[in-house]
Amino acid sequence: MYTVHGMFAAAADAAAHRPFICVPPRSDRAYFPQGIEISYGEIAQRVDDLRSRYADAGYGHGHRACLLLENRPDLIVHWLALNAIGVSIVPINPAYRASEIGYLLSHAEPALVVTVREQRQLETALSEAAQPIAVLRVAGDDLGAGIADIPRALYAAPLAGPAGSTTEAALLYTSGTTAQPKGCILTNEYFVSTGRWYLTRAGEATYHFGSDRLYAPLPLFHMAGLACTFMAMLLSGGCVILPERFNPRFAWTDIVTCRATVLHYLGVIVAALLGQPESPDDTRHSLRFSMGVGANPDLRARARQRFGISFVEGWGMTETGRSPFITVEPRHLELNAIGRSEASFEMKVVDGDDVEVPNGVVGELCVRHSAATPRKGFFAGYLKNPEATEAAWRNGWFHTGDSAWQHDSGLFVFVDRLKHLVRRSGENISAAEVEGVMISSPMVQQAAVVAARDPVRDEEVAAFVVAAGSAGTAEERAALIFGYCAERLAPYKLPAWIKFVDELPMTSTNKIQKHQLLQGDRDPLAEAGMIDLRTAKSAAIKNANQ
Known part of the structure; x- marks a missing residue:
C-alpha cells in the first residue's frame, strides 16, 4: 500500500537538498515576485507541520478538501499534507464563477475549503451552500507557515484505518459543454502509475533521474499538471517549474532562465510559442525534448526546426491517466x-x-x-x-x-x-484536420472548426479564424484562406463559412471552448460577421467531379 505523500517522503529522505519546485520571477505576481527555488527538504518540513495540524483539527481518511490556491506552490504543500492523512483534494479552477463553484461544493461535499483570500466568487458560492463548510483562508505566499488556526472538522472522518493505494487522492472535474462536468475519482495508485508511465516512455523522451527540470505550464487543477508533470518530477527526484499560468510572452524566457530540460505542451501552446517574434533564445536553452498532446504534424515540424528539439506527441484524458506517446521509430511524424x-x-x-x-x-x-x-x-x-x-x-x-x-x-x-466531427452529406469531416490546414497558412494565427446546421447537407463546415494580419477586406482574406485550403483539402472538407474574430474563447487549460462559437440551433446565417463561401465550395466540388 502506498500514497502520493509516501512517495514524496521517500524522495525527500533520499535527497533533501535537491530542488523540488521552481517558480519563475514575475514582478507583478502576488506571491514570490522575485521567483524562488524550494528544496525537497524545505517542502517536507512544511508538509509535516501541516499534516499534524490537519490531523489535530479532526480531518482524516475519507474527507475531501476543496483547494482554491491557483498554481501556487502552497497547493502542493497542502495536498501532500492532506494526502498523508487520507484527505482527498478537489482543486478549484480560479476562473470558475460562483454557480460553477457552487456545483462543485454541492456535488463533492467537502469537509473543508482552503483558499487564498479575497475570492469573491467562492464567497458567494459559500454563502449559498446548503450545508455549512469549514473554511481556511491562507496567504498563499508562505507555504502555510503563517497559518494561525485550522478550523475543526464539522464531522468525523468517514473511513477507518490508514490511507493506501486505493484511497481517493483527488477529485478532478472534466470540462463540461452543455451538461455539468463529471467528477473523476482518482486514487493514489492512479497518480503514482500515471507519473511512472510518463517518466518511462524512453526513446525521444528519455528522462534523467535526479537532474531534470520540467517546465509545466498547465494548471494544477488539470490532470496533466497534477498527475503527469508534477508526479513525474516527484518520482524521479526532479524539479517542477510552475508558472502561474501559460503566457506566450514570458514562457520562453522562463524556460531559459529556469534552466528547463523538458517542456510539456498542448497544441495551442506550441502555436502560441511559434507566434512570438524570433529570438536568439529560441536555441539558447537547456531543453532536450518536449512532450504533450494536440500539436499537428505541421506545428511540430515548425517547432522542431525553430527550437531545435523534438516535440513528442501523445494522447490522453483524465479518465485514463497513462498516455501513449510516439517515442520510438517508426514514428511517422507526417501523421x-x-x-x-x-x-x-x-x-x-x-x-x-x-x-x-x-x-x-x-x-x-x-x-x-x-x-x-x-x-x-x-x-x-x-x-x-x-x-x-x-x-x-x-x-x-x-x-x-x-x-x-x-x-x-x-x-x-x-x-x-x-x-467534433462534421457530418456533411453522409461524409465525416474531422474538424482537427481542417484546423490543421488552416493554421499552417501564414494568413491564420488560430482556427476553430465547428459544425453549422445546413438544411440540405445536414451539417456544413464553419471556421472561426484569428487572422495573422489585417490586409484587405474580410471577404478578400476569407477568399484567400479558402483558396489556400482548396489546394490541400478535398472539396467537401472546405469551409463553407468563415468568421474572423479577435480571439477564440479558451478554457484556463488553453482548450478552445467550441460550444461557445456557434450556439443555439447552429444557424450560421444568424451569426453576425459570418462570410458565406458556399458558392465557392459548390464550384470546387463541381470542378472536382468533372
Missing part, C-alpha cells in the same frame, strides 16, 4: 500518430457495434490496462454517476469518445473528438 498498444496500456479501434475494425478504418478509440485487469491505474469512476462509469467501460474497454485509426506499422492515428 497525427499518438502511440502504440503495449503491455499495461492496450488500444484498439471499434465501430458502432464495438467490433474491432481493420487497419486504416476510422472508428472509436478504446483503451484498457489489460484483459485481466482492464481498469487498473485508471480513474475509479465518476462520482455519484455509476451509470456513466459503466457506459464508458462497455465490454471491458474504456470508450474514449475519440475517433482514430490504426496504421499498418501498429501506430494509432488520432482523428478528432467524435462530437
Whole structure:
C-alpha cells in the first residue's frame, strides 16, 4: 500500500537538498515576485507541520478538501499534507464563477475549503451552500507557515484505518459543454502509475533521474499538471517549474532562465510559442525534448526546426491517466500518430457495434490496462454517476469518445473528438484536420472548426479564424484562406463559412471552448460577421467531379 505523500517522503529522505519546485520571477505576481527555488527538504518540513495540524483539527481518511490556491506552490504543500492523512483534494479552477463553484461544493461535499483570500466568487458560492463548510483562508505566499488556526472538522472522518493505494487522492472535474462536468475519482495508485508511465516512455523522451527540470505550464487543477508533470518530477527526484499560468510572452524566457530540460505542451501552446517574434533564445536553452498532446504534424515540424528539439506527441484524458506517446521509430511524424498498444496500456479501434475494425478504418478509440485487469491505474469512476462509469467501460474497454485509426506499422492515428466531427452529406469531416490546414497558412494565427446546421447537407463546415494580419477586406482574406485550403483539402472538407474574430474563447487549460462559437440551433446565417463561401465550395466540388 502506498500514497502520493509516501512517495514524496521517500524522495525527500533520499535527497533533501535537491530542488523540488521552481517558480519563475514575475514582478507583478502576488506571491514570490522575485521567483524562488524550494528544496525537497524545505517542502517536507512544511508538509509535516501541516499534516499534524490537519490531523489535530479532526480531518482524516475519507474527507475531501476543496483547494482554491491557483498554481501556487502552497497547493502542493497542502495536498501532500492532506494526502498523508487520507484527505482527498478537489482543486478549484480560479476562473470558475460562483454557480460553477457552487456545483462543485454541492456535488463533492467537502469537509473543508482552503483558499487564498479575497475570492469573491467562492464567497458567494459559500454563502449559498446548503450545508455549512469549514473554511481556511491562507496567504498563499508562505507555504502555510503563517497559518494561525485550522478550523475543526464539522464531522468525523468517514473511513477507518490508514490511507493506501486505493484511497481517493483527488477529485478532478472534466470540462463540461452543455451538461455539468463529471467528477473523476482518482486514487493514489492512479497518480503514482500515471507519473511512472510518463517518466518511462524512453526513446525521444528519455528522462534523467535526479537532474531534470520540467517546465509545466498547465494548471494544477488539470490532470496533466497534477498527475503527469508534477508526479513525474516527484518520482524521479526532479524539479517542477510552475508558472502561474501559460503566457506566450514570458514562457520562453522562463524556460531559459529556469534552466528547463523538458517542456510539456498542448497544441495551442506550441502555436502560441511559434507566434512570438524570433529570438536568439529560441536555441539558447537547456531543453532536450518536449512532450504533450494536440500539436499537428505541421506545428511540430515548425517547432522542431525553430527550437531545435523534438516535440513528442501523445494522447490522453483524465479518465485514463497513462498516455501513449510516439517515442520510438517508426514514428511517422507526417501523421497525427499518438502511440502504440503495449503491455499495461492496450488500444484498439471499434465501430458502432464495438467490433474491432481493420487497419486504416476510422472508428472509436478504446483503451484498457489489460484483459485481466482492464481498469487498473485508471480513474475509479465518476462520482455519484455509476451509470456513466459503466457506459464508458462497455465490454471491458474504456470508450474514449475519440475517433482514430490504426496504421499498418501498429501506430494509432488520432482523428478528432467524435462530437467534433462534421457530418456533411453522409461524409465525416474531422474538424482537427481542417484546423490543421488552416493554421499552417501564414494568413491564420488560430482556427476553430465547428459544425453549422445546413438544411440540405445536414451539417456544413464553419471556421472561426484569428487572422495573422489585417490586409484587405474580410471577404478578400476569407477568399484567400479558402483558396489556400482548396489546394490541400478535398472539396467537401472546405469551409463553407468563415468568421474572423479577435480571439477564440479558451478554457484556463488553453482548450478552445467550441460550444461557445456557434450556439443555439447552429444557424450560421444568424451569426453576425459570418462570410458565406458556399458558392465557392459548390464550384470546387463541381470542378472536382468533372
